Amino acid sequence: MSKIVVVMTCHNRKNKTVNCLAKLHDGNTKHSYHYIVVDAGSTDGTANEIKAAHYADVQLVNAEPTLFWNGGMYRGIDEGMKSTAEYDYMLLVNDDVDFAPGIIDGLVDYAEHPEKKGSVIVGPTCSDKGEFSYGGILYNSRGIGYTMIGADSPDTVCTTFNANCTLIPMDIMRTVKNVDPYYKHSMGDFDLGFRITRMGKRIYVMPEYVGTCNDNPVEGSWQDTTLGIRKRIKLKESFKGLPFKDWFHYLHKNFGFLTACVRSVTPYIKIFIGK
Numbered sequence: 001m002s003k004i005v006v007v008m009t010c011h012n013r014k015n016k017t018v019n020c021l022a023k024l025h026d027g028n029t030k031h032s033y034h035y036i037v038v039d040a041g042s043t044d045g046t047a048n049e050i051k052a053a054h055y056a057d058v059q060l061v062n063a064e065p066t067l068f069w070n071g072g073m074y075r076g077i078d079e080g081m082k083s084t085a086e087y088d089y090m091l092l093v094n095d096d097v098d099f100a101p102g103i104i105d106g107l108v109d110y111a112e113h114p115e116k117k118g119s120v121i122v123g124p125t126c127s128d129k130g131e132f133s134y135g136g137i138l139y140n141s142r143g144i145g146y147t148m149i150g151a152d153s154p155d156t157v158c159t160t161f162n163a164n165c166t167l168i169p170m171d172i173m174r175t176v177k178n179v180d181p182y183y184k185h186s187m188g189d190f191d192l193g194f195r196i197t198r199m200g201k202r203i204y205v206m207p208e209y210v211g212t213c214n215d216n217p218v219e220g221s222w223q224d225t226t227l228g229i230r231k232r233i234k235l236k237e238s239f240k241g242l243p244f245k246d247w248f249h250y251l252h253k254n255f256g257f258l259t260a261c262v263r264s265v266t267p268y269i270k271i272f273i274g275k
Contacts, residue, residue: 006024007090009040014044021055040067041063041065047060077173092165092189100210103123103211120193121206122136122149123210125209125212136149136153136160136205138158139160151208158204159197160190160196163189172196185239185240221241222238247264
């Protein structure tokens, strides 16, 4: 039996958060789990609903509402790393994943296969229409474009990952320590995966969907070409978009200064030419 600490963060989507916790508890009894849930100042009663469920294995961390995803995960990972418990793995999850019953036990078992032992294992997700949505990421040799790696490519060694469901051995987590606190909302998971890859560790994708999680819609985002230039730039610079400082930091850190200088302005060019 392995011991796993599960980390997630939430803010004002009570139904999804409560459902996620319920599904994580459904049928996953083979291994030992401890859940750390960082509630970033929810005002919709999320914390009360979690408390009302009386989960003995859930640690609720009350935090400020300005953390957003990366900040919330940083806080949760920090709590998990400070624990005196001897965990074998840390599982990073998003609270909008609707997990299949017993699938996390299966994810852990897969991670302990001899050919995958010591590697990071990503649990891929699909949309509610059954289409692949999140999983592993394979960058090309020049680091310009990437391919999403799903359940049909379990032997592909990925470069990084979406952290919607990612199982990381604790010896790896003890080395990388945490997500980079520089990021406010997104890119922290991609950045973490790059750091793990640079350690010489491998990242694989489980050959089975762990649950459903729909892609974020393009409509209404900075990539929505039906919107005006000013609106798109404002959305891009919002915490849920692609803010310049975070994006430049990510590019500089993982691809170098020259690439960062070029690719950090590319989104603005696309906006101005209507792409």
